[in-house]
Amino acid sequence: xxxxxxxxxxxxxxxxxxxxxxxxxxxxxxxxxxxxxxxxxxxxxxxxxxxxxxxxxxxxxxxxxxxxxxxxxxxxxxxxxxxxxxxxxxxxxxxxxxxxxxxxxxxxxxxxxxxxxxxxxxxxxxxxxxxxxxxxxxxxxxxxxxxxxxxxxxxxxxxxxxxxxxxxxxxxxxxxxxxxxxxxxxxxxxxxxxxxxxxxxxxxxxxxxxxxxxxxxxxxxxxxxxxxxxxxxxxxxxxxxxxxxxxxxxxxxxxxxxxxxxxxxxxxxx
Amino acid sequence: xxxxxxxxxxxxxxxxxxxxxxxxxxxxxxxxxxxxxxxxxxxxxxxxxxxxxxxxxxxxxxxxxxxxxxxxxxxxxxxxxxxxxxxxxxxxxxxxxxxxxxxxxxxxxxxxxxxxxxxxxxxxxxxxxxxxxxxxxxxxxxxxxxxxxxxxxxxxxxxxxxxxxxxxxxxxxxxxxxxxxxxxxxxxxxxxxxxxxxxxxxxxxxxxxxxxxxxxxxxxxxxxxxxxxxxxxxxxxxxxxxxxxxxxxxxxxxxxxxxxxxxxxxxxxx
DNA sequence: TTTTATGTATTGCTATGCAATACAAAGGGT
DNA sequence: ACCCTTTGTATTGCATAGCAATACATAAAA
Numbered sequence: 179x180x181x182x183x184x185x186x187x188x189x190x191x192x193x194x195x196x197x198x199x200x201x202x203x204x205x206x207x208x209x210x211x212x213x214x215x216x217x218x219x220x221x222x223x224x225x226x227x228x229x230x231x232x233x234x235x236x237x238x239x240x241x242x243x244x245x246x247x248x249x250x251x252x253x254x255x256x257x258x259x260x261x262x263x264x265x266x267x268x269x270x271x272x273x274x275x276x277x278x279x280x281x282x283x284x285x286x287x288x289x290x291x292x293x294x295x296x297x298x299x300x301x302x303x304x305x306x307x308x309x310x311x312x313x314x315x316x317x318x319x320x321x322x323x324x325x326x327x328x329x330x331x332x333x334x335x336x337x338x339x340x341x342x343x344x345x346x347x348x349x350x351x352x353x354x355x356x357x358x359x360x361x362x363x364x365x366x367x368x369x370x371x372x373x374x375x376x377x378x379x380x381x382x383x384x385x386x387x388x389x390x391x392x393x394x395x396x397x398x399x400x401x402x403x404x405x406x407x408x409x410x411x412x413x414x415x416x417x418x419x420x421x422x423x424x425x426x427x428x429x430x431x432x433x434x435x436x437x438x439x440x441x442x443x444x445x446x447x448x
Numbered sequence: 449x450x451x452x453x454x455x456x457x458x459x460x461x462x463x464x465x466x467x468x469x470x471x472x473x474x475x476x477x478x479x480x481x482x483x484x485x486x487x488x489x490x491x492x493x494x495x496x497x498x499x500x501x502x503x504x505x506x507x508x509x510x511x512x513x514x515x516x517x518x519x520x521x522x523x524x525x526x527x528x529x530x531x532x533x534x535x536x537x538x539x540x541x542x543x544x545x546x547x548x549x550x551x552x553x554x555x556x557x558x559x560x561x562x563x564x565x566x567x568x569x570x571x572x573x574x575x576x577x578x579x580x581x582x583x584x585x586x587x588x589x590x591x592x593x594x595x596x597x598x599x600x601x602x603x604x605x606x607x608x609x610x611x612x613x614x615x616x617x618x619x620x621x622x623x624x625x626x627x628x629x630x631x632x633x634x635x636x637x638x639x640x641x642x643x644x645x646x647x648x649x650x651x652x653x654x655x656x657x658x659x660x661x662x663x664x665x666x667x668x669x670x671x672x673x674x675x676x677x678x679x680x681x682x683x684x685x686x687x688x689x690x691x692x693x694x695x696x697x698x699x700x701x702x703x704x705x706x707x708x709x710x711x712x713x714x715x716x717x718x
Numbered sequence: 719t720t721t722t723a724t725g726t727a728t729t730g731c732t733a734t735g736c737a738a739t740a741c742a743a744a745g746g747g748t
Numbered sequence: 749a750c751c752c753t754t755t756g757t758a759t760t761g762c763a764t765a766g767c768a769a770t771a772c773a774t775a776a777a778a
Contacts, residue, residue: 214545283593508758
């Protein structure tokens, strides 16, 4: 987590950092919060310093402050810091304030009952999708069931669904600046082939991902389109190939996903 | 949201603020983030200034910075700020890093299948409980289904379950400094009667809340106890009185909740 | 015990971030 | 269409908040 690089262009970012309105301390504080992750659940001061590139003093001050504010807590035995419950507060505020999600939730619950598979709602954030609602089915790999999880848009079903709503050029731009690391042997990584898949998605009104993100998983997604014609979200239905084969998914789940997406779009305010 | 008062004692807080390690800018930044909530989904600069008590300049600088960092986004039409998707990231990191939650999730999913009612896992944070896992059943009021939601411990079933694990004195202290506003006409607000309910909970091994938080809702909860003997979490089973009466809940759900709590506690690392 | 590593506390200096103010750009009433 | 009010954006000199170096304390390791 040390030197994570954004492909969004550092130039633009450092431009904004030079703006006199920019408060560097805030940035550093968040950098420390963001240093905590699945791989780094608990961090000591020196580890924080290492992960962020700050010196010990800076790590100390910011960790101290975040602790005082309640965003970090200390494991008394290891004396290391970890994220605290308060981290959940922001999510709550976000979800609660988001009318799209409020609107979508009951439709997704209905969908979940109809197909008895995992149902997700994802949002597009540049080259990634973020899961905002997840209704899990049976036992899934734990990390895969969490809200806020990010996946690359180019290879996820929901990502392709949303990209298919954009114009060709915009979609291609996103695909091309994505980090197109293959997640499975089935992941398409060639931009042209990805764009072909997106074109197909556009034509049929839904995207289908066959083991492109996870071996054994098949996902259909339909885009939720805003009044302005832009993609707002994607409705996913994910299941195991053990339970449903491609034909069945296309025949039964795809129309359901599309219908749900349309219902959600129905009362859009954007 | 302007002058929210912590009953934890301001003295202690301002003591820490005077520590030279305390970075005030971080505090102000978070104060602005926290100004956003259900009631204040979108805020303009002046509104932010009002809500936080800062002057326009401060509001401007911090909003600018949070925007640059990606935690706030601007509604282009209203020019107001709102929380962005990035808010979900912290939750993800927290949940992902929390072994208790990872461990609990599959057991909760099983429980959900067995009782076909809403199943939640909550954690205790001083006088409040925070929902960390929620497996909803059918349509529920939207806000009630979200992760990160807080409820008073004194009147919630899960809260009483966890309080019942503490010693009498500690539990009473928490109850007494809670803001004991009645949420429904059935909410117990008298400390003595609450303590009696907690004692009963301790005796029977589960807590039962009959419409104390929400009219028409019945909830049983069992505490998850850590190796150190402290309450770690609570397992809730919530259903509507239309579906299940008190006797049925006590007979069928209470044992299930207790069993699940024990399973979760089984491999605790704390 | 000595040694090494890591967390905690202190302090003087200066760059950072502050607040006042000026400017621009929308809304909204008449 | 105008004014006037309101709200967002940009600039700047100055003081203080926050920095980095360093010293001290405490815990694990050898």
